[in-house]
Amino acid sequence: MKKKWFSYPYLLWMLLFTVIPMALILYYSLTDTVNGETVFTLANFQKFFQPVYLKVLWHSLVLAFYCTVGCLLIGYPMAAILANQHFVKKKFLIMLIMLPTWMNILLRTYAWMTILERNGVLNSFLGFFGIEPMQFLYTEGAVIMGMIYNFLPFMVLPIYSVLVKMDKSLIEAAEDLGANRIQIFRKVTFPLSAPGVISGIVMVFMPAVSTFVISRLLGGGQFALIGNLIEQQFLWVGDWNFGSALSIVMMVLILLSMAVLNRYDKDKEAGGSLW
Amino acid sequence: MEVRKLQKSFWKKLGITLLLTVSVFGLVACGDKKDDQKTISVYNWGLYIDPNVLDMFEEETGIKVQYDEFSTNEDMYIKVKSGGSKYDIIIPSDYMIEKMIKEDMLAELNFDNIPNYANVDDQFKNLAYDPDGKYSVPYMWGTVGIVYNKTMVEEPITSWNALWDEKYKKQIFMLDSPRDSIGVALKLMGYGFNAENTEQLEIAKEKLIEQRPLVLSYVVDEVRDAMLAGEAAMALVWSGEGMYLTWNDENLEYVIPEEGSNIWFDSIVIPKDAPHKEEAEAFINFLCRPDIAKLNVEEIGYATPIPAAQELLAPEIKDDPMGYPSADIIAKCEVFRDPGEFLSEYDRVWTEVKASK
Structure with missing residues (x-):
């Protein structure tokens, strides 16, 4: 019986900070104020299906996709190397990965601006080799790079935590049976680490698709992403109804993509999945 | 255990x-219980007053000041509109004041309590956003213009056309502020800074999409560091930024293009539900005193609407034709009007410009 009591504060918490806000967003997205009266309508969602907003959404998805692929390509080997280190070294290296995330995201992104700008660190460095200054900042590449830099730990850590728990004797068994290293990776290591990979993908993709700070600073406000669009509705236009509808669309999309990923995640026991 | x-x-x-x-x-x-103490709550832009002024006011009148800051008009509007925060003094911009008057959010001022209102230059009274001058007292004003780097731009800039000059491809900063950037395009196409209909907005949109490949980036506050670092040849900026940049780098020059510009005002108002209206009026009166206005201008760098305060400033500041443009330039400038529901059209156009690549 006592166990139930323990959960009440959490229930209250979830009600206050999850259920009620969600209901409010849903309410706003389905209503509109016409001549001072609140009416139920689907106009906010209809508005979203104009080409310009679909284009914005598509662009956000593409950028988030690049970012996720980039994180996976860099993050997986990183996690694998980490998992095979000695205990003390491991702790230290994990610390190094975590450390930047303790710093404010704005600060980290501003630092990249200093590195990438025309008279910045990178161009001065290239200047030593006689390479003409190039435009790095305010390009799509800068935005993707900023996202990868900021979200990489979210990819490395879940994969690492799965790899480090993996039973090494399985690899030894595969070696005994004559599998080469590529085969071991394809048939043993990677399938076993799939839950980590999937939760890594989810954890990188979600913030990447909704970011507005990174695209604003490193993209110089040139790229209207869905996160910027939502921010604009709330802070500038004051159209909370359309802003809420955009947020709902985003949430549905994320839910769908997680459901799709979930189909490939057979090993739910490992606890890597969010579902 | x-x-x-x-x-x-x-x-x-x-x-x-x-x-x-x-x-x-x-x-x-x-x-609410603390109300009987004389305290007024002031809600102003960030970094927009000399903090000593608040102490001086407390000392002279015995009225305490509780001071809060906002970063955009819209932030302020949402907070005040939602109620609960009882401010006595707010300092928003022109079009926002117009909106607040329309929505009956502001109190009429009792000018008997504000004798120093006489210090305010007559040309800045009764402007379009408050045509009868009943609700607001101007605090600071400024323009929008182009700041350019003389080492990168050969000929002096005189026209908004410079922002569409192919020579400066990828060397132009635009303002990441829909009303200002769209306003410039409207002006260049021969309309006013305030679009009257969707057709004008569409034409401005085409103009901005045409400019897209030339623009290095759309920025707001970053423009200061970026221009000082020589990132771009020119930038669309507000006059305060322009003044700051010219004071800090002699290669930078601020101009108000000859076609005319937007002139904006941040004015002091009292919300309708203010608990301490009389004390708030005493505060407005205090801010209109020339020596106090001078302190504020020196701190924040924008232009004061009080000529007697301008006279007290250092000659190189008070005589700067770009900081304090002459009457014939001001005559060519327009004030932003509240577009009401039309604002969402501005937003759509701006999104299309941004998404056009």
């Missing part, structure tokens, strides 16, 4: 949490 200890500490923690929650609610509920 261990479990019981844990449980005990859990209940203790829960108790403390509940106690704290109750006391916070209690404090909020009791907040």
Whole structure:
């Protein structure tokens, strides 16, 4: 019986900070104020299906996709190397990965601006080799790079935590049976680490698709992403109804993509999945 | 034993949490009780006053000032509109004041309590956003213009056309502010800074899409550092930024293009539900005193609407034709009007410009 009591504060918490806000967003997205009266309508969602907003959404998805692929390509080997280190070294290296995330995201992104700008660190460095200054900042590449830099730990850590728990004797068994290293990776290591990979993908993709700070600073406000669009509705236009509808669309999309990923995640026991 | 200890500490923690929650609610509920003390709450832009001025006001009048800051008009509007925060003084911009007057959010001022209003230059009274001058007293004003780097731009800039000059491809900063950037395009196409209909907005949109490949980036506050670092040849900026940049780098020059520009005002208003209207009027009166206005201008760098305060400034500041443009330039400038529901059209056009690549 006592166990139930323990959960009440959490229930209250979830009600206050999850259920009620969600209901409010849903309410706003389905209503509109016409001549001072609140009416139920689907106009906010209809508005979203104009080409310009679909284009914005598509662009956000593409950028988030690049970012996720980039994180996976860099993050997986990183996690694998980490998992095979000695205990003390491991702790230290994990610390190094975590450390930047303790710093404010704005600060980290501003630092990249200093590195990438025309008279910045990178161009001065290239200047030593006689390479003409190039435009790095305010390009799509800068935005993707900023996202990868900021979200990489979210990819490395879940994969690492799965790899480090993996039973090494399985690899030894595969070696005994004559599998080469590529085969071991394809048939043993990677399938076993799939839950980590999937939760890594989810954890990188979600913030990447909704970011507005990174695209604003490193993209110089040139790229209207869905996160910027939502921010604009709330802070500038004051159209909370359309802003809420955009947020709902985003949430549905994320839910769908997680459901799709979930189909490939057979090993739910490992606890890597969010579902 | 261990479990019981844990449980005990859990209940203790829960108790403390509940106690704290109750006391916070209690404090909020009791907040009104302090009212009999003379305190006014002021809500102003960030970094937009000389902090000494507040101390001086407290010393002279015995009225305490509780001071809060906002970063955009829209932030302020949402907070004040939602109620609960009882401010006595707010300093928003022109079009926002117009909107607040329309929505009956502002109190009419009693100018008997503000004799120093006489110090305000007549050309800045009764402007379009408050045509009868009943609700607001101008605090600061400025323009929008182009700041350019003389080492990168050969000929002096005189026209908004410079922002569409192919020579400066990828060397132009635009303002990441829909009303300002769209306003410039409208002006260049021969319309006013305030679009009258969707057709004009569409034409401005085409013009901005045409400019897209030339623009290095759309920025707001970053423009200061970027221009000082020589990132771009020119930028669309507000006059305060322009002044700051010219003071800090002799290669930079600020101009108000000859076609005319937007002139904006941040003015002092009192919301309708202000608990201390009389004290608030005393504060407005204080801000209109020339020596006080001078302190504020020196701190923040924008232009004062009080000529006697301007006279007190250093000659190189008060005679700067770009900081304090002459009457014939001002005559060519327009004030932003509140577009009402039309604002969402501005937003759509701006999104299309941004998404055009």
